[in-house]
Structures are given as C-alpha cells and as structure tokens.
Amino acid sequence: MIYNKAIESMNLAQMQELQLERLKELVKRVYEKVPFYKKKFDRAGVKPENIQTLADISKLPFTTKGEMRETFPYGLLACSLDDVIEIHTSSGTTGTPVVAGYTENDRTLWSEVMARCLAMAGADKTDTLQNAYGYGLFTGGLGVHHGAGPLGTTIIPISSGNTQKQLQYMQDFKSTVLTCTPSYSLFMAEVANEMGLDFRDFDLKAGIFGAEPWSDNMRVEIEKKLNLKAYDIYGLTEIIGPGVSCECEEQNGLHINEDFFYPEIIDAETGEVLPEGEKGELVFTTLSREGTPLIRYRTRDITWLFRDNCSCGRTTVKMHRLLGRNDDMLIIKGVNVFPSQIENILMKIENTEPHYQIIIDRESTQLDNVELQVEVEENFFSDETKDLEIIRRKIHNEMKQQLGISLNIKLVEPKSIARSMGKARRVIDKRDLPKAGGK
Amino acid sequence: MKVKQISVFLENTTGRLAEVTKTIAKAGINLRAISIADTADFGILRIILDKPDEGMKVLKDADFTAKQTDVIGIILDDQPGGLMKVMDIFNRDGVNIEYLYSSLINEKGSVVIIFKVEDIDHGLEIVEKAGLEAIASF
Numbered sequence: 001m002i003y004n005k006a007i008e009s010m011n012l013a014q015m016q017e018l019q020l021e022r023l024k025e026l027v028k029r030v031y032e033k034v035p036f037y038k039k040k041f042d043r044a045g046v047k048p049e050n051i052q053t054l055a056d057i058s059k060l061p062f063t064t065k066g067e068m069r070e071t072f073p074y075g076l077l078a079c080s081l082d083d084v085i086e087i088h089t090s091s092g093t094t095g096t097p098v099v100a101g102y103t104e105n106d107r108t109l110w111s112e113v114m115a116r117c118l119a120m121a122g123a124d125k126t127d128t129l130q131n132a133y134g135y136g137l138f139t140g141g142l143g144v145h146h147g148a149g150p151l152g153t154t155i156i157p158i159s160s161g162n163t164q165k166q167l168q169y170m171q172d173f174k175s176t177v178l179t180c181t182p183s184y185s186l187f188m189a190e191v192a193n194e195m196g197l198d199f200r201d202f203d204l205k206a207g208i209f210g211a212e213p214w215s216d217n218m219r220v221e222i223e224k225k226l227n228l229k230a231y232d233i234y235g236l237t238e239i240i241g242p243g244v245s246c247e248c249e250e251q252n253g254l255h256i257n258e259d260f261f262y263p264e265i266i267d268a269e270t271g272e273v274l275p276e277g278e279k280g281e282l283v284f285t286t287l288s289r290e291g292t293p294l295i296r297y298r299t300r301d302i303t304w305l306f307r308d309n310c311s312c313g314r315t316t317v318k319m320h321r322l323l324g325r326n327d328d329m330l331i332i333k334g335v336n337v338f339p340s341q342i343e344n345i346l347m348k349i350e351n352t353e354p355h356y357q358i359i360i361d362r363e364s365t366q367l368d369n370v371e372l373q374v375e376v377e378e379n380f381f382s383d384e385t386k387d388l389e390i391i392r393r394k395i396h397n398e399m400k401q402q403l404g405i406s407l408n409i410k411l412v413e414p415k416s417i418a419r420s421m422g423k424a425r426r427v428i429d430k431r432d433l434p435k436a437g438g439k
Numbered sequence: 440m441k442v443k444q445i446s447v448f449l450e451n452t453t454g455r456l457a458e459v460t461k462t463i464a465k466a467g468i469n470l471r472a473i474s475i476a477d478t479a480d481f482g483i484l485r486i487i488l489d490k491p492d493e494g495m496k497v498l499k500d501a502d503f504t505a506k507q508t509d510v511i512g513i514i515l516d517d518q519p520g521g522l523m524k525v526m527d528i529f530n531r532d533g534v535n536i537e538y539l540y541s542s543l544i545n546e547k548g549s550v551v552i553i554f555k556v557e558d559i560d561h562g563l564e565i566v567e568k569a570g571l572e573a574i575a576s577f
Binding site for chain 2: 381383389411415
C-alpha cells in the first residue's frame, strides 16, 4: 500500500515544482530567522532571491556536523523555543551531541514520512509492530512510534534490550513487524536459538532495520534466521530521524521522501554536485522543517541516486543502500576500506558468522597492523588444527584479493566479541589519526 | 570399537584451560586422556572422558565450542616395540594417521594409545584383523 499516493507517485515535473516552492520559502525563512545562516549566506554572497531554480541550490554553502556541534544547543533553531515540542540528540559517541528540535508541524511531518516507510515494508492497521529501537533521545524508538500512529498499526513500545522478554512478547502478541538495528536482530536470533525457539513458529513477516550500515549478505542471513523479509530504512537525527528513506517490496534502493528532504550527491573533496548515478557523499536540505532546518547538510554517507520505474508505483528518487560512511571509512595502509566490505567478504566464506571485530593499531614502524577477529562457530570447528588453518587462510586470501590489503586473521571463541543491543562496535581503531569531518 | 573424543576450541589466553578442567571437575567427570594441538593464536584441546556425553553437555552449557569425534584406543604391550607393531600394520595397509596421543590407562603391562585415522572404519578393521584390541570404553 502506498501511504500518500498523491506525493509518492507524483510525476517528476510536479515534484520539482513543489520542491522549488518549498526551497525558496525555506531559504528566505532561515536567512531571516537564523543568524548562523545569514552570516554564512552573506559570506558566500548569496541572497534568498538568488534561488530561482532547483539547480541554484548549489550556490548555498554546506552545513556540517561540526557546525551543528559549535552551535549547541539552540544555535540553529529557526523558531521560538516555545514552539518546540520535542528534542532529540544524536547518540553523541563522537563528542558533543547534535540537537534536533521539532515543532508540532515537524512532528506531523515525521509521522507522515515514517508512516510512508512502514507502509513501504507492507505494514498496515492489521499489523502488530514490535519496536525494539531504543526509546529516548535517540530518534529510532520514537520516530518509528510516531509513524505507527497514522497507520493504525498496533505498536509494542518495548525498546531495545531484554532479549528473552522480546522473544516472549513476540510470541505472546504475535508481532508481525519488527523494528531494530540489523545487528540486534541477529543477536535476537542467537538468543532464540539458545532458548530452543524457532522463528518459523513466529508470526513475523517484515523487519525494518536501520541506524547502522549493513550488507546484502547480512540481509540474507537475517531473512533466513528470522524468517521474515528485511527492509532497509535510512535516517539521521539531524534531518529528522528514521523516515528519510526506506525500501519498498522490491528491496532495490530506498525511496527518498524527497518532497521534504531534497537530496544531492556531491564530490566529497571538491563539493561539486554530481549527476544521478554517480557515487559520492549524500547531502540533504530539509525543505519543510521548522525547528532545526538544515541547508545542504553533509551526511558523510556514501551512496548514489537513481530513478527507475519501480514496480511498487512510487516515483520518488531512490538512493542505493549505503556503501559506508565517510567517517566510517578506514584508511588502512593507504587503502580505503569500509567495514561493510569486510562483512560482505566474511559472509561469502562458507559457514562464517558475521560476528567479527576489526582492531587497527599502528606499530612503532608507522605501519598499520590490522587484526580481524572472527568467532569460531560450531559448524566449522574441527578437532584438527589444519582445518581451522585452512579457514583462516581462506579468509586472509579473500580479504587480500578483494581489499588489496593483508589482515591478520585471528580466530576467537564464540561470544568473546562483546554483543551490542544497539549499534555493533565493529571497529576499534587504536591509531592516533586526525578525524575527518570536523570531528 | 570406537571411543568418543571431545575437542574444545581454546584461545591462547591465560586461564582458558583451567576453565575447562574446572567445568569437568565440577560435574564429577574423570579425564582418561588429554592432549593439546596448538598454533600461535589458538589451541585445540582433545580429551577423553569417562562420561563423554555428560562432559559434552557441561562444556556446551559453559559456552565452549566443543565437538565429538570418534577415535580408536588401541591396547598395546608396555614394552619396547609396542607402538612400532601398530605403526607397521598401519603403514602396510595404508591407514593414514591424523594424530595420536597417549591415554592415562596403564595397567597389567598394557597401555592405551589414542589414534585419529583418516578412515576410522578401515582403521578398526585393520586393527582387528591384526589381532590387536581396541578399547570399548573408558
């Protein structure tokens, strides 16, 4: 079901007209109301009246995460604090958090886009949605919650953690839709297995997973283990939270709610706008946000945009599943590596579970030393060292061939890598390196 | 007769072997043979227990990666040439040995040596044909 057919199936010319109208209004509003933007626009020599076409957006300066931190807490607010009804912050694992303020209209907008996303994954009023994203300052929990309302979906606001109870409730309430991070879904599968539960006895039909990059191979694993169809959802606190884009039943690219979030792909080095189909950094302008609107916000996420005649009937632009993040990107021995690439390779090697961790250290010789820890699973454990050495060599060779770098592969005992209820900590970088993106 | 060996994956860190022995001891299970194959990063502990099925259960409950494998325990004379006799036979009949180690059984001038061979049924057949005895249980 398409939640808002008028918008989601709109023809391109009409959509662009709507976007331009909203963009003009937005630029005028932030120029008048937010000194931060006025100063930036003036410095760039651009006035609101200079924005006459959608392409004119490239005249506007980018906004970065670093600037959001510098203006903490309310420097980007474009409305009176009295009109703000909800505040969220990014997880703040990398320093000062960034703040998103929502007016009533913003929250209505959020409900709307999240409802569209849930509908893309097939949810409707007949469904019971178990929301295992964390509730709180993190946008995941409440974002999904806001979206379930307009759809009439029964929501179980269980939040993350307490996995045994999650599995119990899943059976008791016959949950049909699960929302959580992809790594937490696999953790659930593991616990279910220990409890002797079989997901084939459950009622789950769809899982909507996001908040961290995950690979296609991980999707296959999740779909097999949890016996459901796994949809990728994308969002970030700065823009709105979850609901920026989501996959439909085709599972081929995420439809962007482009009437609210205007996407661009840029060359991360030069800032130049790239045409559709070219890979680069994803940039968003929040066309209708009132609380903390953002102009050309650099997400650091790497992907590309495309339009196809999607069989679902939606005409909105699609973004390919994330290829990684600029700031997730590891530079090892001079080679750019995304953890998702390592995961992909690992899962292609028969019987290797996606429980892994990458530990990077720089030796006194200034050479990077990378250790990839992989848990030894029952199904490939052997009583002979040579069998395990063969697996280890195979992982090493595959990595070397596909990434072009040599990793030290270390086989570790199952469950020795810390499990996470939220985002899995895949990389431990012990090197003292300058961080990209103003962090 | 085949006997059940349990292998346990161990990281090369302090205290892991102690954990295994503690787990077995607490369950009142006795070790009948033990050996370790080690590499720089990990080891594989191979043990034979008087109660193999119970042993397997307590190890798994303690979250160890453990696996059961069939091996042959051959009873040999505890005197010069005892092992040589088996080796000669295996060599002659093309029985490929993956590894071997000695058990703790030593009574009435006999010892038990544990053999993991490539094809266990073939190995057993050769042992019996040569008039040697494979231990039935520990």
